[in-house]
Amino acid sequence: MDFLLQLLVNGLVIGSVYALAALGFVLIYKASRVLNFAHGDFLALGTFVAFALATSLRLPVIPAIILTLLCFFVLGLIVERVVLRPLIGKEVIAVIMVSIGLSSVIKGVMYLIWGPGYFLFPEFMPDVPIIIGDLYLSPVHLLGLAVSAAFLGLFSLFFKRSTLGVAMRAVADDQQAALSLGVSVRKIFAVSWGIALVSAVAAGVVVGSITSLSTEGLSTIGILVFPAVIVGGLDSVPGAVVGGLLIGVLENLTAGFIDPVLGVSLRSVVPFVVLVLILMMKPYGLFGTVEIERV
Amino acid sequence: MQFSACGNYKTRYVDEATIFPNDTGRVLVAVLLLFLATLPLWLSPYLVFVFTLIGIFIVGAVGLNILTGSTGQISLGHSAFMGLGAYATGLLAQAGLPFWLAIPVAGAVAAAAGAFFGIPSLRVKGLYLALATLAAQVILQFAFNLFDSRGGGTSYLSVPQATLGGLVLDRERLFYYVVLVTAVLAVFAALNLFRTRIGRAFTAIRDNDRAAAAMGINVFAYKLLSFSISAFYAGVAGALWAYASGVVSAERFTLLLSVEYLAMIIVGGLGSVLGSILGATVITVLPEGLRVAADYMSQVLPQATHLFLAMRFAVFGLIIVGFLMLEPQGLADRWRVIKTYFNTWPFRY
Numbered sequence: 001m002d003f004l005l006q007l008l009v010n011g012l013v014i015g016s017v018y019a020l021a022a023l024g025f026v027l028i029y030k031a032s033r034v035l036n037f038a039h040g041d042f043l044a045l046g047t048f049v050a051f052a053l054a055t056s057l058r059l060p061v062i063p064a065i066i067l068t069l070l071c072f073f074v075l076g077l078i079v080e081r082v083v084l085r086p087l088i089g090k091e092v093i094a095v096i097m098v099s100i101g102l103s104s105v106i107k108g109v110m111y112l113i114w115g116p117g118y119f120l121f122p123e124f125m126p127d128v129p130i131i132i133g134d135l136y137l138s139p140v141h142l143l144g145l146a147v148s149a150a151f152l153g154l155f156s157l158f159f160k161r162s163t164l165g166v167a168m169r170a171v172a173d174d175q176q177a178a179l180s181l182g183v184s185v186r187k188i189f190a191v192s193w194g195i196a197l198v199s200a201v202a203a204g205v206v207v208g209s210i211t212s213l214s215t216e217g218l219s220t221i222g223i224l225v226f227p228a229v230i231v232g233g234l235d236s237v238p239g240a241v242v243g244g245l246l247i248g249v250l251e252n253l254t255a256g257f258i259d260p261v262l263g264v265s266l267r268s269v270v271p272f273v274v275l276v277l278i279l280m281m282k283p284y285g286l287f288g289t290v291e292i293e294r295v
Numbered sequence: 296m297q298f299s300a301c302g303n304y305k306t307r308y309v310d311e312a313t314i315f316p317n318d319t320g321r322v323l324v325a326v327l328l329l330f331l332a333t334l335p336l337w338l339s340p341y342l343v344f345v346f347t348l349i350g351i352f353i354v355g356a357v358g359l360n361i362l363t364g365s366t367g368q369i370s371l372g373h374s375a376f377m378g379l380g381a382y383a384t385g386l387l388a389q390a391g392l393p394f395w396l397a398i399p400v401a402g403a404v405a406a407a408a409g410a411f412f413g414i415p416s417l418r419v420k421g422l423y424l425a426l427a428t429l430a431a432q433v434i435l436q437f438a439f440n441l442f443d444s445r446g447g448g449t450s451y452l453s454v455p456q457a458t459l460g461g462l463v464l465d466r467e468r469l470f471y472y473v474v475l476v477t478a479v480l481a482v483f484a485a486l487n488l489f490r491t492r493i494g495r496a497f498t499a500i501r502d503n504d505r506a507a508a509a510m511g512i513n514v515f516a517y518k519l520l521s522f523s524i525s526a527f528y529a530g531v532a533g534a535l536w537a538y539a540s541g542v543v544s545a546e547r548f549t550l551l552l553s554v555e556y557l558a559m560i561i562v563g564g565l566g567s568v569l570g571s572i573l574g575a576t577v578i579t580v581l582p583e584g585l586r587v588a589a590d591y592m593s594q595v596l597p598q599a600t601h602l603f604l605a606m607r608f609a610v611f612g613l614i615i616v617g618f619l620m621l622e623p624q625g626l627a628d629r630w631r632v633i634k635t636y637f638n639t640w641p642f643r644y
Contacts, residue, residue, distance in 0.1 A: 093557075097619055101558075101612045101613070104612030104615065107608045108605045109609060223429075279415045279419055
């Protein structure tokens with residue numbers, strides 16, 4: 001029972017990271033119908049930039065992270081303007097491939113600067129475990145959960161209350177209608193890329209401080225985002241959160257209960273089996289909009 | 296002998312469907328093939344191996360172009376089907392099957408898997424389908440890793456050299472001819488496929504699947520057929536790869552290779568067999584060229600070989616992005632433009 005509870009808590013922590021990463025992913029998809037294969041690489045790059053600011057420039061950790069988030073908001077605007085905007089209206093494969101190409105370029109840059117090694121994020125929390133009952137929680141895990149929850153709360157508030165957030169929802173809902181109401185669709189595309197990268201970097205920093213930093217390890221999260229968003233529905237923000245948490249919990253339950261029995265690590269493959277099953281049975285996920293085609 | 300028609304003088308529909316509009320093309324292809332056949336006689340074994348690799352990836356890229364370029368279904372799992380073919384070949388060759396039997400059987404195994412992972416195309420398309428093939432890639436890759444680590448540690452599947460009637464087709468020289476023949480067969484099979492009912496159905500589905508359905512094409516069945524033909528090509532490529540390298544390991548068949556395949560058909564030109572050939576050549580030669588450059592550079596800069604991995608990723612990504620933004624029709628279209636220019640040369644029209 002305690003074992004189950006521990007697995008659930010661990011799953012929620014890692015799931016909240018997936019949720020945060022998936023949120024940015026869904027944001028881009030909702031606004032501009034771009035499936036961003038470079039999401040994991042932006043996430044990794046952001047974490048490494050924060051790491052470099054904190055270690056090489058000796059900035060305190062929190063300002064370093066905030067500075068990185070600001071930089072990546074601007075980077076998102078630039079990427080949208082330079083790479084994605086010329087491809088608006090092109091076929092699906094062109095858009096997918098350009099994001100894959102971007103992902104490759106970013107990987108190259110990261111290998112060029114940091115190499116394939118492992119790094120440790122500077123500690124900014126005491127490393128004393130907190131024990132509640134039989135549950136074993138490290139402060140970093142708790143902080144990760146808190147940061148993810150804070151970001152998710154902030155984003156949902158942003159979408160509900162702010163003019164920009166409402167405009168973004170309008171564009172996602174119907175571009176033509178939004179245009180006719182005076183919403184600048186271009187601006188919304190750019191801002192959604194900016195915000196998406198901010199949420200990716202936030203997720204990356206949380207993972208980076210829980211585990212270690214490596215180019216491979218961090219950019220893999222970009223692949224794990226896919227099962228999360230498919231479970232939740234590709235164009236649903238609450239779906240991204242629920243999907244991310246579900247995939248995180250599922251991973252940990254598999255690692256805890258099935259792997260010891262079978263003797264092989266199914267942890268990394270189970271999310272994708274779920275992805276295939278969902279696509280075969282309920283392709284638009286839990287909360288996604290069902291695409292109806294009319295001739 | 297006519298070099299090239301300077302206008303459209305076709306009077307029958309049959310003329311439109313011919314692979315070679317006149318004898319010039321036949322002669323040029325024959326000369327090219329003869330030239331390729333002499334390569335092992337005067338090239339170093341390393342360069343022959345590079346050509347073997349190019350041939351293998353031409354087979355794979357032609358297959359992917361049938362699915363992605365001509366049927367319009369994006370596949371991120373092509374390298375997994377290639378891997379399936381390679382593993383099947385390894386097991387069959389160890390069981391003592393001759394290579395000319397093992398290669399098509401490996402293709403058939405991959406084709407069956409391709410049809411299975413094509414089932415989601417019944418309900419989803421576009422981006423959702425791309426994700427289904429991504430899942431196929433991850434799941435099959437996991438299975439390969441599981442196979443490699445059978446019975447504890449890591450043990451790779453070794454493949455015996457191919458033999459033909461007592462003659463050992465060594466990896467350095469003679470196996471190149473097997474690859475050459477297979478690649479030529481694969482290319483001509485693909486060219487002919489698009490002259491048939493099946494090929495036209497594929498193109499109709501790509502251009503507008505609802506209109507295709509309205510014309511009486513069984514969209515789902517043809518999509519599955521396209522998936523399995525494409526996976527068959529990938530399986531054959533994997534089989535050739537298994538014989539050419541002698542060892543099959545999961546490391547070669549990662550998502551990166553699937554992406555490289557997509558890059559090949561983007562660089563070459565979507566939906567064009569010539570494009571697959573050009574793209575496969577460019578993307579295969581690129582890392583080899585970079586490696587040679589890195590070796591030369593390392594005499595001046597000691598860290599150059601360390602930078603090789605990074606350079607490879609960055610250059611690869613830049614090529615994809617560059618082609619998509621500047622030359623979205625690929626090299627095949629550039630070739631067509633050059634040919635059209637010389638049709639009436641030295642006159643403008």
